[in-house]
Amino acid sequence: MAEGHGMGGGVGGNGSVDVVVVGAGPAGSAAATTLARAGRSVILLDRAAFPRDKPCGDLIGARALAWARCLGVAEADLAPYPPLVGALVAADGGAVDLAPRSALGRASLRGSDARVIPRLVFDAALVRAAERAGAELRRCTVREVGPWRGGPDGGREVTGVGPDGPVRLQARAVVAAGGYGCRVAAGIAPAPAAASGHPSGGGVGLAEPPRGIAMRGYFRGVDAPAGRIAFCLNGWVLPGYGWVFPLPDGGANVGVGTLVRGGAGEREHLRRLYERFVDDPASPAAGWLAGASADGEPRSWPLDLGPRRRRLAADGLLVAGEAGALVGPLTGAGIAFALDTGARAGEALATALAAGDLREPALRPYARAVRRRFLPWLRAEGVAQRWLTDPDHLRALLAAVRPLPPAAPLGARLLLHLG
Numbered sequence: 001m002a003e004g005h006g007m008g009g010g011v012g013g014n015g016s017v018d019v020v021v022v023g024a025g026p027a028g029s030a031a032a033t034t035l036a037r038a039g040r041s042v043i044l045l046d047r048a049a050f051p052r053d054k055p056c057g058d059l060i061g062a063r064a065l066a067w068a069r070c071l072g073v074a075e076a077d078l079a080p081y082p083p084l085v086g087a088l089v090a091a092d093g094g095a096v097d098l099a100p101r102s103a104l105g106r107a108s109l110r111g112s113d114a115r116v117i118p119r120l121v122f123d124a125a126l127v128r129a130a131e132r133a134g135a136e137l138r139r140c141t142v143r144e145v146g147p148w149r150g151g152p153d154g155g156r157e158v159t160g161v162g163p164d165g166p167v168r169l170q171a172r173a174v175v176a177a178g179g180y181g182c183r184v185a186a187g188i189a190p191a192p193a194a195a196s197g198h199p200s201g202g203g204v205g206l207a208e209p210p211r212g213i214a215m216r217g218y219f220r221g222v223d224a225p226a227g228r229i230a231f232c233l234n235g236w237v238l239p240g241y242g243w244v245f246p247l248p249d250g251g252a253n254v255g256v257g258t259l260v261r262g263g264a265g266e267r268e269h270l271r272r273l274y275e276r277f278v279d280d281p282a283s284p285a286a287g288w289l290a291g292a293s294a295d296g297e298p299r300s301w302p303l304d305l306g307p308r309r310r311r312l313a314a315d316g317l318l319v320a321g322e323a324g325a326l327v328g329p330l331t332g333a334g335i336a337f338a339l340d341t342g343a344r345a346g347e348a349l350a351t352a353l354a355a356g357d358l359r360e361p362a363l364r365p366y367a368r369a370v371r372r373r374f375l376p377w378l379r380a381e382g383v384a385q386r387w388l389t390d391p392d393h394l395r396a397l398l399a400a401v402r403p404l405p406p407a408a409p410l411g412a413r414l415l416l417h418l419g
């Protein structure tokens, strides 16, 4: 480590630090925890005050929950949200209940601990875990991440605005984890098209999928199947789906997501889909929501579905989570990808800091590892998404799996592990 750059603990006011992490969502918290555990000084910046809401289905899949535990999230934070026991899929051809009934089926779901936990709660628990590990959380809207002139090779200067005025921090490296539209990640040159499949390009993806947009609201007094996440794939909501995800005490997170290609009227289209999903008596959700009451206004947010041509590594900078378009194009799930790539980015920077080399070639293995691990997955989801957009395919699939006894445990396991 270069002299004069602190190790362990934070820095007062503006100043220098080993790593600045931009964005305290799952990707940023995972990176901050990993770096702090490696003994590095880390400042975790977010424009929002925590706890903060993030429009989401709140489905913390089995992979994401396993990561959260690895990162030190306290069991007491998870305890109020019971493990899911299965899933229900409704489409024009009818519904299929994927909750295993036999003891053997239920046993096969051991190790598939997935829960619905509001992001207001889950993300705050991740941030607390990062703070316990030694990271320092600060409120700041980051405007720019430029080179640190006169600093070490690869060093970065982060400027932004906090509640008390301008913020200027110098860091040996930065993790860009600002989620959808992250301006720090967008600030580095995109991977050239020809190089996107090349490790040195550092990007993820080749053919780019459409973007996603989703709207969700909270309800009380919901009469949905207990302990099951419910997906609705009726023809009118394709390409996309509606969901009802149960929360304790009869609450539920209810939403609709769809694909968009840019252009006017997308938000209005989404709102119409959402209203039809919750109100139309022919919608499966409307039955479960009869007698339920909305808990606040619904919120919408875009999704950077992968794979996309994005550079994930530059001098002194790594991109993690949705800032790198690491979101499944079939499900819209991005929390597990965010936690995984955040932790990997933290490990990669801890190694590079120990070796004293933060230039792009030394950070390239991170981009390569992320590509190797996630590109096949994102592509497979893209293929499945296109196939399932045809209602006839869905009808045939549901008819085929409904009578098969292993369909419930296998289907539930698959759906609980998608995020």
Ligand SMILES: Cc1cc2nc3c(=O)[nH]c(=O)nc-3n(C[C@H](O)[C@H](O)[C@H](O)COP(=O)(O)OP(=O)(O)OC[C@H]3O[C@@H](n4cnc5c(N)ncnc54)[C@H](O)[C@@H]3O)c2cc1C
Pocket: 022, 023, 024, 025, 026, 027, 028, 045, 046, 047, 048, 054, 055, 056, 057, 058, 059, 060, 061, 064, 140, 141, 142, 143, 177, 178, 179, 180, 182, 183, 213, 214, 215, 216, 255, 300, 301, 302, 303, 320, 321, 322, 323, 326, 327, 332, 333, 334, 335, 336, 338, 419
């Ligand atoms: C409606 C909806 C439903 C979804 N449902 C699910 C689901 O059920 N399960 C699932 O796995 N995924 C779901 N997703 C996807 C998931 O929400 C994201 O992929 C995930 O949050 C990505 O995590 P992240 O840490 O990369 O980014 P984020 O969670 O978006 O966190 C980014 C953070 O960076 C901060 N930030 C941004 N810019 C700046 C800046 N300039 N300066 C400082 N701070 C900044 C933001 O305030 C934010 O806190 C859903 C998405 C939507 C829109």
